[in-house]
Ligand code: ATP
């Protein structure tokens with residue numbers, strides 16, 4: 001089925017609160033667009049929310065913000081067309097409980113601050129800044145998205161105080177919980193929490209209020225022996241100290257953040273921070289960086305020496321893919337992750353290769369049925385609630401450390417005789433999802449198809465030839 005003349009559906013990119021986000025591709029030009037679908041039958045109140053979200057999003061144009069293209073309203077469905085971010089979500093680049101090197105965190109943080117500065121210059125407060133809403137483009141640049149909770153707080157220089165308690169709790173500033181609050185410092189607070197997540201791979205507290213001992217300890221300055229703080233280097237810690245300040249009027253402003261020496265410092269690539277000590281990455285990581293494809297330690301292993309360009313997907317068994325869609329197209333889409341590794345410059349990739357580089361997937365040596373069985377055994381041992389749907393999709397529901405719902409899906413698909421298990425977060429915290437993924441992966445270790453341990457080096461060699 002062609003959705004609009006000349007455009008076909010690609011795969012599902014993610015799940016939002018009101019429906020899926022799908023890739024849509026122009027058959028002749030290969031141009032890719034993300035389409036957010038909002039199911040008005042399931043969510044009758046969503047029409048108003050979409051109206052506000054799109055009214056705000058359409059005003060914005062900035063290199064670090066997802067570009068809004070337009071929307072289409074149908075009686076039962078709203079479709080929002082957005083610039084496609086092919087690099088996936090920022091949380092996927094964060095190694096749970098480890099984080100990332102300071103130079104990399106600084107790069108993302110600078111781009112985030114630049115986007116938020118632009119938003120505030122247009123009088124827009126985002127109000128739901130978190131790594132799940134920070135997407136990445138082909139060149140690994142931040143693209144802020146999800147304006148579902150955004151609002152206009154400033155018009156013709158006149159500011160209004162906000163009163164709506166909203167956001168995602170671990171990222172919400174203390175004054176937002178009390179209300180009313182000023183928009184700018186509240187967004188700055190969320191940026192501070194994001195920086196902690198980037199540097200430490202964990203969130204400092206469930207909520208920034210007195211009932212949470214981690215937050216009280218932070219406020220009282222009795223936190224140094226605790227995680228995540230003990231993982232940070234002194235310069236990052238003192239910077240964060242000035243951002244995560246309880247009193248919004250004493251918090252660094254965007255201008256002050258941009259003038260701070262941490263922000264201006266030239267952290268060298270390969271410089272990292274673990275347990276307060278700077279270290280250099282090993283050569284595997286550096287070789288890998290040289291191939292310009294950034295992966296975390298939880299990266300999937302890929303099978304080696306495959307004829308990766310002739311991947312076969314059984315379209316009839318895959319949900320959401322129209323049968324009239326050329327099989328070739330889907331083959332290209334699925335094999336992207338592999339093709340990415342064969343080329344150095346993102347700019348050299350064809351449009352199909354500008355696809356999500358999802359890290360939460362692996363190949364297995366078992367057939368489809370035994371793979372499902374192993375997954376089920378694993379989910380049972382973790383006391384997860386699960387549901388096996390048709391088309392090889394297992395939906396897992398559980399709660400995270402914070403007792404918040406966590407829902408993710410394992411999609412089992414066949415590629416050229418090999419079985420790929422692809423995990424995707426449906427609801428909840430991205431970091432928690434990744435922690436669970438790593439655990440599942442370790443439990444299935446005996447059936448995971450392993451690449452050579454030195455495969456990043458092999459790839460670097462491959463690309464230089
Ligand atoms: P929630 O309220 O649960 O955050 P939402 O309904 O606001 O969801 P989004 O956050 O906009 O939905 O999108 C959900 C997911 O879909 C994103 O986290 C991302 O994985 C994917 N996604 C959304 N927009 C794009 C895009 N432009 N390019 C690529 N992927 C996207």
Ligand code: MG
Pocket residue numbers: 016132133146
């Ligand atoms: Mg979102």
